[in-house]
Amino acid sequence: MHIDILTLFPExxxxxxxxxxxxxxxxxxxxxxxxxxxxxxASGKHRxxxxxxxxxxxxxxxxxxxxxAAVESLLLRLRSGQASNLQSQNEKRLEIGDWRLPxxxxxxxxxxxxxxxxxxxxxxxxxxxxxxRYEGVDERVRQxxxxxxxxxxxxxxxxxxxxxxxxxxxxARLLPGxxxxxxxxxxxxxxxxxxxxxxxxxxxxxxNWSVPEVLRSGHAxxxxxxxxxxxxxxTWQRRPNLLLTAELSEADRWFLGKLAQExxxx
Numbered sequence: 001m002h003i004d005i006l007t008l009f010p011e012x013x014x015x016x017x018x019x020x021x022x023x024x025x026x027x028x029x030x031x032x033x034x035x036x037x038x039x040x041x042a043s044g045k046h047r048x049x050x051x052x053x054x055x056x057x058x059x060x061x062x063x064x065x066x067x068x069a070a071v072e073s074l075l076l077r078l079r080s081g082q083a084s085n086l087q088s089q090n091e092k093r094l095e096i097g098d099w100r101l102p103x104x105x106x107x108x109x110x111x112x113x114x115x116x117x118x119x120x121x122x123x124x125x126x127x128x129x130x131x132x133r134y135e136g137v138d139e140r141v142r143q144x145x146x147x148x149x150x151x152x153x154x155x156x157x158x159x160x161x162x163x164x165x166x167x168x169x170x171x172a173r174l175l176p177g178x179x180x181x182x183x184x185x186x187x188x189x190x191x192x193x194x195x196x197x198x199x200x201x202x203x204x205x206x207x208n209w210s211v212p213e214v215l216r217s218g219h220a221x222x223x224x225x226x227x228x229x230x231x232x233x234x235t236w237q238r239r240p241n242l243l244l245t246a247e248l249s250e251a252d253r254w255f256l257g258k259l260a261q262e263x264x265x266x
Contacts (some may be wrong), residue, residue: 001122001175002032005164006070006245007050010035011164012161020023020170025178033168038062041069050134061137067141071103073137074128091166102149106160106167107136113163119151131160183235193246195239197230231256 005013016022017033025031039047044067050060102124111117121127130137130146142149152163172178200211214226232252235242236259243256 001030001124001171003168003171004034004036004074004125004126005131005168006036006038006067006129007159007161007164008038008133009131009159009161010037013165016165017168021178022172025172026177028177029176030175031172036070036074038066038070041073042066051067053135056203057111057135060167062133062137062141063140064140067137068145071128071145075101100126101126103130103139103145104167105130105132105142105146105149106152106163107132108154108156108174109152110151113150113152113167113170114172118167121167121171122174127171129160129164131164133159155232167230191233193242194235195242197227197234225251228252232256233259 007013013033013035017026038049042049042063048063049066050062053059053061095249097169099230101237102121104127106129107174130141149169150163152166157163200215204211204216213221213227217223232255235246236260238255
């Protein structure tokens with residue numbers, strides 16, 4: 001997968017992108033990230049990328065010109081020699097010839113980012129992320145350029161750069177081969193609709209606290225069931241709303257009934 005990021009602050013990204021799993025994914029050719037500085041596409045001596053909003057009010061708004069110029073330049077480079085063509089607002093896609101590219105604006109106004117959305121985005125070979133800043137972007141960018149808007153939570157950040165890093169990380173770990181083991185990401189919290197249960201490692205006893213006996217038993221079926229029940233218990237305690245949409249077996253429902261009975265007896 002190739003991810004292009006449009007930002008006013010490209011220097012914020014290398015420290016995170018060039019470490020750990022993301023570094024290995026890029027080295028293995030499974031992930032490619034390209035950073036594009038919006039100031040490079042601004043006109044004039046001072047490369048101005050933001051202006052005060054029409055009608056007054058505090059803050060600054062990102063101008064449409066540099067954003068449109070950056071996107072169109074990228075698309076033209078990808079299909080050198082062909083004219084860029086912005087499709088109708090209703091279709092909300094960018095294309096050159098028959099090639100299309102999702103353009104995602106990172107904004108508090110976007111749809112909530114979830115594990116399911118991350119999985120959805122892995123279906124694309126290439127993504128273009130636009131990092132919002134200040135009071136946001138000129139509305140014409142939303143109307144005629146952006147294909148999707150995503151928020152990582154109900155809070156406001158200084159800019160979309162951190163949100164872009166979150167999205168890249170969450171999507172990249174779902175790409176085949178990035179985590180090594182084929183099904184490694186399938187056991188993560190939210191991947192199955194539940195929170196992940198507890199984990200233990202060596203030493204077997206630490207400050208008189210021991211690893212649960214079932215995990216030391218070597219009995220694969222018992223361990224799997226214990227882990228499932230612990231995931232159910234943790235979700236019940238911390239995020240019970242997730243149980244409304246999780247795929248549950250009869251055994252799962254029986255265990256949840258047991259938890260409910262325990263709670264009523266306290």
